[in-house]
Amino acid sequence: MSKPTIVPCPQCKQEVVWSKDSPFRPFCSKQCQMIDFGEWADEENSIPGAPDMSDSDGWSENDY
Ligand SMILES: [Zn+2]
Secondary structure: OOEEEEEOOOOOEEEEEEEEOOHHHHOHHHHHHHHHHHHHHHHHHHOOOOOOOOOOOOOOOOOO
């Protein structure tokens, strides 16, 4: 009875049928879903690398 809902894939703009046959909706495929996921995951990974300022106390110069 009801028409299938078609949504454009946010990544590649391909038409995706909004149904249980499209497990990655609104994305057309897992690939497009992962691309989107990777974009925001990128920000999570950009943790400012605090340089480890551990001084070299454990070694001394061996003066021959
Ligand atoms: Zn897509």
